[in-house]
């Protein structure tokens with residue numbers, strides 16, 4: 001176990017922000033983590049747990065200990081004729097893990113193809129795309145309670161999953177290090193989720209009536225490639241804001257004025273609106289301000305065109321929030337972790 005000092009975080013965040021960490025330690029096993037917990041640098045500094053760095057914005061240097069989770073490994077836990085329990089180490093990159101499941105025709109996460117980041121970060125914000133959320137397939141999450149120094153397992157219910165949310169973002173923030181997740185995936189009779197408009201379009205275009213797990217995965221990959229910038233080519237962290245939950249009366253008044261405004265029902269009192277649509281209506285889509293801007297295919301995505309610092313992205317995000325509030329009376333919440 002080596003604690004490095006004054007390390008650049010630029011390769012470790014998909015925005016490509018050149019912040020540094022006062023200390024950085026790579027954690028490749030539970031034994032290594034136990035050593036870290038005993039170390040004075042751990043005890044005397046604030047901490048940040050880093051996965052793939054695809055949902056974080058460093059607005060300044062981090063004056064503490066960054067714990068980079070690199071616990072690897074994939075294993076089969078248990079199998080029935082219908083389903084299978086698979087465990088993956090928190091440091092495994094998410095998309096290759098999805099691909100290995102798709103290749104084995106294991107159903108459940110094909111709609112979550114091509115999401116950047118690591119396996120261990122996935123439950124924190126309950127990643128979701130094209131009609132599927134991780135919570136639908138999670139069996140349990142294992143990790144270490146950093147305060148008590150003991151292992152703990154969270155069942156799906158205990159994870160308190162909501163839209164882009166879980167217990168790991170609240171009471172357990174920086175207090176619980178996820179070491180692995182275990183998913184229940186389907187070996188047969190897997191109900192494919194293809195109702196999402198864009199997926200239907202791709203499958204229709206290809207004249208696929210009975211899609212396989214691989215067909216759905218391929219469709220999702222094609223949609224993501226066409227709409228979302230590749231973080232290895234253009235710095236970004238996917239959706240920067242959450243889709244807001246809005247009072248049904250406010251949404252109705254917006255729809256009176258803009259009949260095409262996308263609105264998703266929740267209950268009698270609230271609906272969800274598309275943050276990307278709101279931002280686009282405020283004229284931000286495709287806008288470039290200095291070294292930062294708003295993606296031209298998906299207004300929810302803020303980008304670093306090269307050389308930007310985190311403060312510039314944060315400033316842009318704040319201006320977008322203000323203009324959406326002014327025009328629509330809706331406060332957008334940032335989805336990305338701001339440090």
Ligand code: EPU
Nearest residue numbers: 129130131238239241242243262274276277280297298299
């Ligand atoms: N829209 C616009 N303008 C835009 C973007 C979107 O008008 O610039 C409209 C679209 O036309 C559509 C609606 O907004 O009617 C929804 O757009 P889209 O299907 O692209 O999905 P989203 O709600 O913008 C969410 C997730 C994405 C996920 C997609 C697909 C959040 C915050 N974002 O985006 O997740 O890939 O659905 O399921 O929930 C991520 O979290 O990083 C991410 C990319």
